Amino acid sequence: MSDRRNISGGSPYEPKLGYSRAVVKGDWCFVAGTTGADPDTKAFPDSVLDQARNTFATIKRALDEAGFSFEDVVRANYIITNAAYMEEIIPALSEVFGEIRPAATMIVAGLVNPAMKIEIELTAFKG
Numbered sequence: 001m002s003d004r005r006n007i008s009g010g011s012p013y014e015p016k017l018g019y020s021r022a023v024v025k026g027d028w029c030f031v032a033g034t035t036g037a038d039p040d041t042k043a044f045p046d047s048v049l050d051q052a053r054n055t056f057a058t059i060k061r062a063l064d065e066a067g068f069s070f071e072d073v074v075r076a077n078y079i080i081t082n083a084a085y086m087e088e089i090i091p092a093l094s095e096v097f098g099e100i101r102p103a104a105t106m107i108v109a110g111l112v113n114p115a116m117k118i119e120i121e122l123t124a125f126k127g
Contacts, residue, residue, distance in 0.1 A: 007066050009034075009058060022062040029068045029124040033079070034058050035116045044115035048085045052092035055120045063124065070096050072124035076104040079119040083108045089118065 008014055009021030022031045036051025037044050039058045045051055056070075063069055076097065080086060086106060097104075102122075111119055 005066070007062050009062055021058075022066050024066045024068075027125055027127045029063065029066045029072070029126075031059055031062055031122040031124070033077075033119045033121040034062075035111065035113075035119045044113075044117075048080070048082075048088050048117040049092055051116075051118050052089040052120070053095075055118060056092060056096050059120065059122060063122075066124075068124045068126065071100055072126050073097070073100060073102045073122050074125045075123035076102045077121040078104065078106040079109050079111065079121075080106065081108065081111055081117050085117060 003026050005024040006020040007022035007024065011021070014020060019032055022029055034055050036054045038054050039061065045054070060070070080089070
């Protein structure tokens with residue numbers, strides 16, 4: 001019997017693109033790249049800080065469903081579309097990871113929708 005559990009975020013893109021919001025495998029939880037749409041309205045705010053906070057809210061829902069928390073996060077990958085956004089998202093990063101301090105990478109790259117300014121991917125471990 002497999003110990004794999006797929007967590008859906010409810011996005012219509014998950015079945016179309018063949019991915020899950022998160023996958024739990026044993027003591028690990030892998031959270032897919034998540035962008036900053038408002039979790040309820042699905043609209044992208046203009047502020048990259050607001051997008052970062054929305055991203056963390058969506059991720060928190062997936063972690064909660066998976067039985068994990070931000071305290072379990074050991075790796076964070078951040079993609080921003082403009083290097084200047086790094087300074088703007090510091091409050092959101094500090095609110096979530098100020099004391100946890102996972103290993104992290106930040107990359108500047110384009111995202112598939114011009115309204116998207118940030119994407120965050122996390123790995124969590126309970127062991």
